[in-house]
Amino acid sequence: MITVENLTKSFQGVSALNGVTLDVESGTVLGVVGPSGAGKSTLARCVALLERPDSGAIRVDGTDITSLDGSALRAARRQIGVVPQGDSLLRQRTAAGNIALPLESAGIPGPQRRTRVGELLDLVGLTDKAASYPDQLSGGQRQRIAVARALAANPSVLLADEPTSALDPETTGSVLAVLDRARAELGVTVLVVTHDMGVVRKICDDVAVLEQGRVVEHGKVLDLVNDVASRTSSALLPAVDLNPINESSYDRVADVVLVGFAAVGALLPEASHRFGVELNIVGGGLTRLGETPVARFRLGLNGERSDSALEWIGEAGGSVQRSLKGPQGVAA
Numbered sequence: 001m002i003t004v005e006n007l008t009k010s011f012q013g014v015s016a017l018n019g020v021t022l023d024v025e026s027g028t029v030l031g032v033v034g035p036s037g038a039g040k041s042t043l044a045r046c047v048a049l050l051e052r053p054d055s056g057a058i059r060v061d062g063t064d065i066t067s068l069d070g071s072a073l074r075a076a077r078r079q080i081g082v083v084p085q086g087d088s089l090l091r092q093r094t095a096a097g098n099i100a101l102p103l104e105s106a107g108i109p110g111p112q113r114r115t116r117v118g119e120l121l122d123l124v125g126l127t128d129k130a131a132s133y134p135d136q137l138s139g140g141q142r143q144r145i146a147v148a149r150a151l152a153a154n155p156s157v158l159l160a161d162e163p164t165s166a167l168d169p170e171t172t173g174s175v176l177a178v179l180d181r182a183r184a185e186l187g188v189t190v191l192v193v194t195h196d197m198g199v200v201r202k203i204c205d206d207v208a209v210l211e212q213g214r215v216v217e218h219g220k221v222l223d224l225v226n227d228v229a230s231r232t233s234s235a236l237l238p239a240v241d242l243n244p245i246n247e248s249s250y251d252r253v254a255d256v257v258l259v260g261f262a263a264v265g266a267l268l269p270e271a272s273h274r275f276g277v278e279l280n281i282v283g284g285g286l287t288r289l290g291e292t293p294v295a296r297f298r299l300g301l302n303g304e305r306s307d308s309a310l311e312w313i314g315e316a317g318g319s320v321q322r323s324l325k326g327p328q329g330v331a332a
Protein backbone atom coordinates (compact mmCIF):
# COMPACT_ATOMS: atom_id res chain seq x y z
CA MET A 1 0.00 0.00 0.00
CA ILE A 2 1.36 3.43 -0.94
CA THR A 3 -0.03 6.53 0.74
CA VAL A 4 0.98 9.97 -0.44
CA GLU A 5 0.05 12.73 2.00
CA ASN A 6 0.03 16.41 1.20
CA LEU A 7 3.19 16.26 -0.89
CA THR A 8 4.76 19.51 -2.06
CA LYS A 9 7.80 20.12 -4.25
CA SER A 10 9.07 23.30 -5.88
CA PHE A 11 11.93 23.93 -8.26
CA GLN A 12 13.52 27.38 -8.00
CA GLY A 13 10.40 28.72 -6.36
CA VAL A 14 8.09 27.22 -9.01
CA SER A 15 5.63 24.73 -7.58
CA ALA A 16 5.59 21.29 -9.26
CA LEU A 17 3.52 19.47 -6.59
CA ASN A 18 1.07 21.44 -4.54
CA GLY A 19 -0.36 19.25 -1.77
CA VAL A 20 -0.78 15.90 -3.51
CA THR A 21 -2.67 13.29 -1.52
CA LEU A 22 -3.56 9.84 -2.87
CA ASP A 23 -3.30 6.17 -2.08
CA VAL A 24 -2.64 3.01 -4.04
CA GLU A 25 -3.86 -0.30 -2.63
CA SER A 26 -1.45 -3.25 -2.69
CA GLY A 27 -1.60 -5.28 -5.88
CA THR A 28 -3.43 -2.63 -7.89
CA VAL A 29 -2.42 -0.47 -10.84
CA LEU A 30 -2.77 3.32 -10.51
CA GLY A 31 -2.54 5.49 -13.60
CA VAL A 32 -1.27 9.03 -12.98
CA VAL A 33 -2.48 11.17 -15.88
CA GLY A 34 -2.62 14.85 -16.72
CA PRO A 35 -1.29 17.43 -19.13
CA SER A 36 2.37 18.17 -19.72
CA GLY A 37 3.94 19.92 -16.73
CA ALA A 38 1.19 18.76 -14.32
CA GLY A 39 3.76 17.19 -11.97
CA LYS A 40 3.36 13.51 -12.89
CA SER A 41 7.06 12.73 -13.26
CA THR A 42 7.93 14.75 -10.17
CA LEU A 43 5.44 12.70 -8.17
CA ALA A 44 6.88 9.46 -9.58
CA ARG A 45 10.45 10.61 -8.85
CA CYS A 46 9.49 11.45 -5.25
CA VAL A 47 7.89 8.01 -4.77
CA ALA A 48 10.99 6.42 -6.32
CA LEU A 49 13.16 8.34 -3.82
CA LEU A 50 15.03 10.01 -6.66
CA GLU A 51 13.73 13.40 -5.54
CA ARG A 52 13.10 14.64 -2.00
CA PRO A 53 9.77 16.40 -1.52
CA ASP A 54 9.76 19.76 0.30
CA SER A 55 7.04 18.54 2.65
CA GLY A 56 4.50 15.77 3.08
CA ALA A 57 4.84 12.03 3.53
CA ILE A 58 5.05 8.95 1.30
CA ARG A 59 4.22 5.77 3.18
CA VAL A 60 4.99 2.36 1.71
CA ASP A 61 3.29 -0.30 3.85
CA GLY A 62 3.09 2.21 6.70
CA THR A 63 6.70 3.47 6.69
CA ASP A 64 7.32 7.10 5.73
CA ILE A 65 10.11 6.68 3.19
CA THR A 66 10.78 10.42 2.86
CA SER A 67 12.37 10.52 6.32
CA LEU A 68 14.84 7.66 5.77
CA ASP A 69 18.56 7.85 5.12
CA GLY A 70 21.60 5.57 5.11
CA SER A 71 20.94 1.84 5.03
CA ALA A 72 17.20 2.27 5.68
CA LEU A 73 16.96 4.47 2.57
CA ARG A 74 18.86 1.90 0.50
CA ALA A 75 16.56 -0.88 1.76
CA ALA A 76 13.49 1.23 0.90
CA ARG A 77 14.86 1.89 -2.60
CA ARG A 78 15.09 -1.86 -3.18
CA GLN A 79 11.38 -2.09 -2.45
CA ILE A 80 10.66 0.20 -5.39
CA GLY A 81 11.46 -0.92 -8.93
CA VAL A 82 11.70 1.89 -11.47
CA VAL A 83 11.17 1.79 -15.24
CA PRO A 84 12.64 5.17 -16.24
CA GLN A 85 11.27 7.37 -19.00
CA GLY A 86 12.84 6.69 -22.42
CA ASP A 87 15.47 4.16 -23.48
CA SER A 88 17.28 3.16 -20.31
CA LEU A 89 19.12 -0.07 -21.11
CA LEU A 90 22.92 -0.22 -21.24
CA ARG A 91 23.87 -0.67 -24.91
CA GLN A 92 26.99 -2.73 -24.21
CA ARG A 93 25.10 -5.32 -22.15
CA THR A 94 22.83 -8.07 -23.40
CA ALA A 95 19.18 -8.25 -22.36
CA ALA A 96 20.10 -10.79 -19.67
CA GLY A 97 23.06 -8.64 -18.61
CA ASN A 98 20.80 -5.61 -18.16
CA ILE A 99 18.33 -7.56 -16.03
CA ALA A 100 21.21 -8.93 -13.93
CA LEU A 101 22.57 -5.45 -13.09
CA PRO A 102 20.57 -4.78 -9.90
CA LEU A 103 21.26 -8.36 -8.77
CA GLU A 104 25.01 -7.80 -9.22
CA SER A 105 24.80 -4.55 -7.25
CA ALA A 106 23.00 -6.41 -4.47
CA GLY A 107 25.80 -9.04 -4.41
CA ILE A 108 23.59 -11.98 -5.44
CA PRO A 109 25.83 -14.96 -6.35
CA GLY A 110 26.10 -16.07 -10.01
CA PRO A 111 23.96 -19.25 -9.98
CA GLN A 112 21.07 -17.52 -8.16
CA ARG A 113 21.39 -14.56 -10.48
CA ARG A 114 21.09 -16.75 -13.55
CA THR A 115 17.99 -18.46 -12.16
CA ARG A 116 16.34 -15.13 -11.35
CA VAL A 117 17.21 -13.61 -14.75
CA GLY A 118 15.71 -16.71 -16.41
CA GLU A 119 12.48 -16.29 -14.43
CA LEU A 120 12.23 -12.62 -15.36
CA LEU A 121 12.90 -13.24 -19.05
CA ASP A 122 10.11 -15.79 -18.92
CA LEU A 123 7.77 -13.32 -17.17
CA VAL A 124 8.26 -10.74 -19.92
CA GLY A 125 8.14 -13.36 -22.69
CA LEU A 126 11.67 -12.75 -24.00
CA THR A 127 13.57 -15.91 -23.07
CA ASP A 128 14.79 -16.22 -26.66
CA LYS A 129 16.30 -12.72 -26.54
CA ALA A 130 18.57 -13.31 -23.50
CA ALA A 131 21.75 -12.86 -25.53
CA SER A 132 20.52 -9.99 -27.72
CA TYR A 133 21.86 -6.47 -27.31
CA PRO A 134 19.44 -3.52 -26.98
CA ASP A 135 20.15 -2.42 -30.57
CA GLN A 136 18.94 -5.84 -31.76
CA LEU A 137 15.62 -5.46 -29.93
CA SER A 138 12.48 -3.54 -30.88
CA GLY A 139 11.36 -0.56 -28.76
CA GLY A 140 8.70 -2.66 -27.06
CA GLN A 141 11.12 -5.49 -26.32
CA ARG A 142 13.57 -3.02 -24.78
CA GLN A 143 10.81 -1.70 -22.54
CA ARG A 144 9.89 -5.23 -21.47
CA ILE A 145 13.53 -5.85 -20.53
CA ALA A 146 13.50 -2.56 -18.57
CA VAL A 147 10.43 -3.83 -16.68
CA ALA A 148 12.19 -7.15 -15.98
CA ARG A 149 15.24 -5.24 -14.68
CA ALA A 150 13.01 -3.11 -12.43
CA LEU A 151 11.48 -6.30 -11.00
CA ALA A 152 14.81 -8.09 -10.47
CA ALA A 153 15.22 -7.28 -6.78
CA ASN A 154 11.65 -8.38 -5.98
CA PRO A 155 10.24 -4.93 -5.24
CA SER A 156 6.78 -4.49 -3.76
CA VAL A 157 6.19 -1.35 -5.85
CA LEU A 158 6.81 -0.83 -9.57
CA LEU A 159 6.97 2.67 -11.01
CA ALA A 160 6.82 3.20 -14.75
CA ASP A 161 7.17 6.70 -16.22
CA GLU A 162 5.58 6.92 -19.68
CA PRO A 163 6.40 3.26 -20.43
CA THR A 164 4.59 3.31 -23.77
CA SER A 165 5.36 6.74 -25.19
CA ALA A 166 6.80 6.46 -28.71
CA LEU A 167 5.48 2.91 -29.15
CA ASP A 168 2.90 1.85 -31.72
CA PRO A 169 -0.44 0.51 -30.41
CA GLU A 170 0.44 -3.16 -30.88
CA THR A 171 3.77 -2.85 -29.09
CA THR A 172 2.12 -0.77 -26.39
CA GLY A 173 -0.20 -3.71 -25.74
CA SER A 174 2.73 -6.09 -25.14
CA VAL A 175 4.38 -3.70 -22.64
CA LEU A 176 1.10 -3.14 -20.78
CA ALA A 177 0.50 -6.89 -20.67
CA VAL A 178 3.84 -7.28 -18.90
CA LEU A 179 2.94 -4.63 -16.29
CA ASP A 180 -0.40 -6.33 -15.78
CA ARG A 181 1.36 -9.68 -15.36
CA ALA A 182 3.71 -8.21 -12.75
CA ARG A 183 0.69 -7.16 -10.73
CA ALA A 184 -1.25 -10.39 -11.26
CA GLU A 185 1.58 -12.90 -10.79
CA LEU A 186 3.90 -11.09 -8.38
CA GLY A 187 1.33 -9.00 -6.50
CA VAL A 188 3.35 -5.85 -7.18
CA THR A 189 1.66 -2.46 -6.70
CA VAL A 190 2.09 -0.55 -9.96
CA LEU A 191 2.12 3.22 -10.50
CA VAL A 192 2.10 4.21 -14.18
CA VAL A 193 2.68 7.79 -15.28
CA THR A 194 1.14 8.40 -18.67
CA HIS A 195 -0.66 10.94 -20.75
CA ASP A 196 -2.33 8.19 -22.74
CA MET A 197 -5.83 7.39 -21.43
CA GLY A 198 -5.54 4.15 -23.43
CA VAL A 199 -3.14 2.94 -20.72
CA VAL A 200 -5.80 3.65 -18.10
CA ARG A 201 -8.41 1.90 -20.22
CA LYS A 202 -6.32 -1.26 -20.58
CA ILE A 203 -4.68 -1.89 -17.22
CA CYS A 204 -5.50 0.63 -14.49
CA ASP A 205 -7.74 -0.15 -11.53
CA ASP A 206 -7.48 3.41 -10.25
CA VAL A 207 -6.66 6.76 -11.81
CA ALA A 208 -5.36 10.05 -10.43
CA VAL A 209 -5.66 13.13 -12.63
CA LEU A 210 -3.07 15.81 -11.92
CA GLU A 211 -3.32 19.44 -13.01
CA GLN A 212 -0.87 22.13 -11.99
CA GLY A 213 0.56 20.01 -9.19
CA ARG A 214 -2.82 19.10 -7.68
CA VAL A 215 -4.97 15.97 -7.79
CA VAL A 216 -8.22 17.05 -9.44
CA GLU A 217 -9.74 13.57 -9.69
CA HIS A 218 -8.87 10.26 -8.01
CA GLY A 219 -10.70 6.99 -7.66
CA LYS A 220 -11.52 3.61 -9.12
CA VAL A 221 -11.88 3.76 -12.89
CA LEU A 222 -15.10 1.74 -12.79
CA ASP A 223 -16.60 4.16 -10.24
CA LEU A 224 -15.52 7.31 -12.05
CA VAL A 225 -17.10 6.24 -15.35
CA ASN A 226 -20.48 6.36 -13.60
CA ASP A 227 -20.01 10.06 -12.94
CA VAL A 228 -20.89 11.96 -16.09
CA ALA A 229 -19.06 15.04 -14.88
CA SER A 230 -15.74 13.22 -14.40
CA ARG A 231 -12.81 13.67 -16.76
CA THR A 232 -12.34 9.91 -16.69
CA SER A 233 -15.84 9.19 -18.01
CA SER A 234 -15.57 11.72 -20.82
CA ALA A 235 -12.15 10.35 -21.81
CA LEU A 236 -13.04 6.66 -21.68
CA LEU A 237 -16.71 6.21 -22.52
CA PRO A 238 -18.16 6.19 -26.04
CA ALA A 239 -19.53 9.60 -27.03
CA VAL A 240 -23.26 10.11 -27.42
CA ASP A 241 -23.91 12.48 -30.27
CA LEU A 242 -26.98 14.64 -30.23
CA ASN A 243 -29.46 13.41 -32.77
CA PRO A 244 -32.68 15.45 -32.39
CA ILE A 245 -34.46 13.80 -35.31
CA ASN A 246 -33.86 10.35 -33.91
CA GLU A 247 -34.88 11.45 -30.43
CA SER A 248 -38.06 13.33 -31.34
CA SER A 249 -40.09 10.17 -31.73
CA TYR A 250 -39.66 9.07 -28.10
CA ASP A 251 -41.56 9.90 -24.91
CA ARG A 252 -38.33 9.81 -22.91
CA VAL A 253 -34.68 10.08 -23.86
CA ALA A 254 -31.96 9.33 -21.29
CA ASP A 255 -28.30 8.33 -21.11
CA VAL A 256 -27.29 5.28 -19.10
CA VAL A 257 -23.93 3.83 -18.12
CA LEU A 258 -23.85 0.07 -17.61
CA VAL A 259 -20.81 -1.66 -16.10
CA GLY A 260 -20.14 -5.41 -16.30
CA PHE A 261 -21.37 -8.36 -18.33
CA ALA A 262 -24.64 -8.79 -16.43
CA ALA A 263 -25.66 -5.13 -16.65
CA VAL A 264 -24.65 -4.70 -20.29
CA GLY A 265 -26.30 -7.93 -21.38
CA ALA A 266 -29.50 -8.08 -19.38
CA LEU A 267 -30.70 -4.81 -17.81
CA LEU A 268 -32.26 -3.15 -20.82
CA PRO A 269 -34.28 -6.10 -22.16
CA GLU A 270 -35.40 -6.83 -18.59
CA ALA A 271 -36.56 -3.21 -18.07
CA SER A 272 -38.45 -3.26 -21.35
CA HIS A 273 -40.17 -6.54 -20.43
CA ARG A 274 -41.02 -5.61 -16.81
CA PHE A 275 -42.55 -2.25 -17.62
CA GLY A 276 -43.99 -3.01 -21.03
CA VAL A 277 -42.11 -0.17 -22.72
CA GLU A 278 -40.46 0.09 -26.11
CA LEU A 279 -36.78 0.76 -25.43
CA ASN A 280 -34.29 1.54 -28.20
CA ILE A 281 -30.62 2.43 -28.21
CA VAL A 282 -30.37 5.64 -30.23
CA GLY A 283 -26.74 6.56 -29.55
CA GLY A 284 -23.53 5.79 -27.68
CA GLY A 285 -21.84 2.41 -27.71
CA LEU A 286 -19.90 -0.28 -25.95
CA THR A 287 -16.28 -0.35 -24.83
CA ARG A 288 -14.02 -2.37 -22.53
CA LEU A 289 -12.14 -1.20 -19.46
CA GLY A 290 -9.59 -3.93 -18.77
CA GLU A 291 -11.71 -7.08 -19.01
CA THR A 292 -14.95 -5.34 -18.06
CA PRO A 293 -17.49 -4.40 -20.74
CA VAL A 294 -18.88 -0.90 -20.17
CA ALA A 295 -21.63 0.78 -22.17
CA ARG A 296 -22.84 4.32 -22.45
CA PHE A 297 -26.08 4.30 -24.35
CA ARG A 298 -28.58 6.99 -25.20
CA LEU A 299 -31.96 5.37 -24.80
CA GLY A 300 -35.24 6.28 -26.42
CA LEU A 301 -38.32 4.99 -24.58
CA ASN A 302 -41.97 4.87 -25.50
CA GLY A 303 -44.73 3.81 -23.16
CA GLU A 304 -46.63 4.99 -20.10
CA ARG A 305 -44.19 3.44 -17.65
CA SER A 306 -41.01 4.83 -19.24
CA ASP A 307 -40.10 6.77 -16.07
CA SER A 308 -40.55 3.68 -13.92
CA ALA A 309 -38.36 1.70 -16.33
CA LEU A 310 -35.57 4.29 -16.06
CA GLU A 311 -35.89 4.35 -12.29
CA TRP A 312 -35.67 0.57 -12.15
CA ILE A 313 -32.53 0.55 -14.36
CA GLY A 314 -30.95 2.95 -11.83
CA GLU A 315 -31.93 0.77 -8.88
CA ALA A 316 -30.68 -2.38 -10.62
CA GLY A 317 -27.14 -0.99 -10.91
CA GLY A 318 -27.25 1.09 -14.08
CA SER A 319 -26.37 4.74 -13.86
CA VAL A 320 -29.09 6.88 -15.44
CA GLN A 321 -27.33 10.12 -16.08
CA ARG A 322 -29.74 12.46 -17.78
CA SER A 323 -33.32 12.43 -18.59
CA LEU A 324 -33.00 14.52 -21.70
CA LYS A 325 -36.70 14.59 -22.30
CA GLY A 326 -38.86 15.43 -19.32
CA PRO A 327 -42.45 14.37 -18.49
CA GLN A 328 -44.00 16.99 -20.76
CA GLY A 329 -41.83 15.92 -23.65
CA VAL A 330 -39.70 19.00 -23.16
CA ALA A 331 -35.92 18.69 -23.21
CA ALA A 332 -34.89 18.86 -19.54
Ligand SMILES: Nc1ncnc2c1ncn2[C@@H]1O[C@H](COP(=O)(O)OP(=O)(O)OP(=O)(O)O)[C@@H](O)[C@H]1O
Binds near residue numbers: 011034037039041
Ligand atom coordinates in the same frame (compact mmCIF):
# COMPACT_ATOMS: atom_id res chain seq x y z
N1 LIG B 1 14.55 19.14 -12.18
C1 LIG B 1 13.74 20.16 -12.42
N2 LIG B 1 14.20 21.44 -12.38
C2 LIG B 1 13.36 22.50 -12.58
N3 LIG B 1 12.04 22.36 -12.85
C3 LIG B 1 11.54 21.12 -12.93
C4 LIG B 1 12.35 19.95 -12.70
N4 LIG B 1 11.56 18.85 -12.83
C5 LIG B 1 10.32 19.31 -13.12
N5 LIG B 1 10.30 20.66 -13.17
C6 LIG B 1 9.12 21.50 -13.40
O1 LIG B 1 8.07 21.02 -12.57
C7 LIG B 1 6.81 21.03 -13.27
C8 LIG B 1 6.23 19.63 -13.33
O2 LIG B 1 7.06 18.87 -14.20
P1 LIG B 1 6.87 17.30 -14.41
O3 LIG B 1 7.97 16.83 -15.31
O4 LIG B 1 6.73 16.64 -13.10
O5 LIG B 1 5.46 17.28 -15.17
P2 LIG B 1 4.81 16.09 -16.03
O6 LIG B 1 3.36 16.11 -15.72
O7 LIG B 1 5.55 14.81 -15.78
O8 LIG B 1 5.03 16.60 -17.50
P3 LIG B 1 5.33 15.73 -18.85
O9 LIG B 1 4.06 15.01 -19.17
O10 LIG B 1 5.64 16.80 -19.84
O11 LIG B 1 6.48 14.84 -18.53
C9 LIG B 1 7.09 21.66 -14.64
O12 LIG B 1 6.85 23.02 -14.53
C10 LIG B 1 8.58 21.40 -14.83
O13 LIG B 1 9.14 22.36 -15.66
